[in-house]
Amino acid sequence: xxxxxxxxxxxxxxxxYRLNQKDWKPIFIPYAKARKRIETDFSQFVxxxxxxxNYAKQIEGFMTRIISKISAFTIMQYVNYSLGKPIGHIxxxxx
Numbered sequence: 001x002x003x004x005x006x007x008x009x010x011x012x013x014x015x016x017y018r019l020n021q022k023d024w025k026p027i028f029i030p031y032a033k034a035r036k037r038i039e040t041d042f043s044q045f046v047x048x049x050x051x052x053x054n055y056a057k058q059i060e061g062f063m064t065r066i067i068s069k070i071s072a073f074t075i076m077q078y079v080n081y082s083l084g085k086p087i088g089h090i091x092x093x094x095x
C-alpha cells in the first residue's frame with residue numbers, strides 16, 4: 001500500500017517504528033499527540049456509537065448515519081469544551 005500511494009499520488013507514508021525495531025527514532029511530539037487524539041476519537045466512535053454495527057440498506061442511509069454520529073460527537077465535544085471539561089470525556093458530557 002505504501003509503494004502504491006507513492007507511485008500513484010507521490011504520497012510518502014511514514015510509519016512510526018516501535019521501540020524494539022532496529023531503526024527506531026523518537027517520534028515528533030505534535031504528530032504523536034495528533035495521532036493519539038485521532039485514535040481515541042475512532043475508538044470512541046466504535047465503542048459508544050456502535051459504528052461497526054450499521055444496518056443501512058443504501059449508501060445514502062449509511063452516509064446519513066455516519067454524518068449524524070460524527071455531528072453528535074462534535075456537539076458533545078463542544079459541550080465539554082464550553083463547560084471547561086476535558087473534550088475527550090464525551091460519555092459524561094451531559095451529566
